[in-house]
Amino acid sequence: MSVEVIPLVPEPSRSIQLPIAGFDARDDHAFPGRRAAVVYLQGCPLACGYCETASSMGPARRPAPGEWQALEALLAARVGEIEAVVFSGGEPTLHPDLPAAADACRALGLAVGLHTAGPYPERLECLLPRLDWVALDTKGRGADFDRVCGRPGIWRHHALSLSLLLEDRIPFECRTKLHWRDFTLESLERLAMTLADCGVRRYAIQPARLERCLDPAYRNAVEDAPSREALETLVRRLKRHFDYLELRD
Numbered sequence: 001m002s003v004e005v006i007p008l009v010p011e012p013s014r015s016i017q018l019p020i021a022g023f024d025a026r027d028d029h030a031f032p033g034r035r036a037a038v039v040y041l042q043g044c045p046l047a048c049g050y051c052e053t054a055s056s057m058g059p060a061r062r063p064a065p066g067e068w069q070a071l072e073a074l075l076a077a078r079v080g081e082i083e084a085v086v087f088s089g090g091e092p093t094l095h096p097d098l099p100a101a102a103d104a105c106r107a108l109g110l111a112v113g114l115h116t117a118g119p120y121p122e123r124l125e126c127l128l129p130r131l132d133w134v135a136l137d138t139k140g141r142g143a144d145f146d147r148v149c150g151r152p153g154i155w156r157h158h159a160l161s162l163s164l165l166l167e168d169r170i171p172f173e174c175r176t177k178l179h180w181r182d183f184t185l186e187s188l189e190r191l192a193m194t195l196a197d198c199g200v201r202r203y204a205i206q207p208a209r210l211e212r213c214l215d216p217a218y219r220n221a222v223e224d225a226p227s228r229e230a231l232e233t234l235v236r237r238l239k240r241h242f243d244y245l246e247l248r249d
Contacts, residue, residue, distance in 0.1 A: 003062075005226075016104065019061045022039075024040075032133070035083045035084070038086045039087050040088050041089045044091040046151055047151065048147040050181075072104055085105045093120045102131065115137065124164055144191075175205070185230060
């Protein structure tokens with residue numbers, strides 16, 4: 001898949017334009033160690049069957065006039081209650097005005113986090129100086145990544161994004177949404193060990209919430225899925241390879 005990259009440089013003569021898909025006023029898990037608000041941006045180039053944010057999927061819509069400005073005012077009013085803002089989606093790096101929005105949040109005294117699958121490494125590279133935390137959604141190894149996300153060639157872009165994070169000093173974690181239609185215990189272990197061998201020190205695994213999956217085929221439990229006990233045993237075995245490894249609910 002050829003991914004067209006538009007430079008993340010907003011026009012200085014106009015206001016910030018971002019399509020807001022949702023907003024969590026307080027999320028203590030989105031940014032480790034910080035009280036954060038989460039801004040969900042509309043649009044995603046991927047088609048993961050387990051996706052739980054259907055409202056943020058599909059093509060990015062045109063932002064309404066003043067949409068970001070209203071949210072920025074809300075964030076400003078919450079400074080003190082929150083310490084950070086996290087941009088999520090969908091895929092937030094779709095949007096050319098994201099760096100300007102990150103700068104606006106930093107001007108409020110807020111730390112800035114990003115949740116991304118890394119499909120646009122050039123855009124991530126532009127954002128890194130503005131970020132304090134990144135969660136990189138890692139869907140599989142090589143071609144398995146493309147199979148899970150439903151788009152060929154994305155894994156190479158993700159690999160470049162991971163390389164950028166490994167070379168930078170910004171704190172980050174890799175995280176994998178786990179659905180047994182996409183993984184076996186063996187393939188999950190191979191993915192975790194590949195990340196550890198690359199130098200990833202923080203990793204999180206989160207089983208998919210079946211009732212929230214976008215694809216109806218993903219809403220049913222896999223008949224021969226490994227037990228929770230087997231998964232927990234694997235996680236315990238993997239922990240020695242990371243500084244931090246968490247199995248999230």
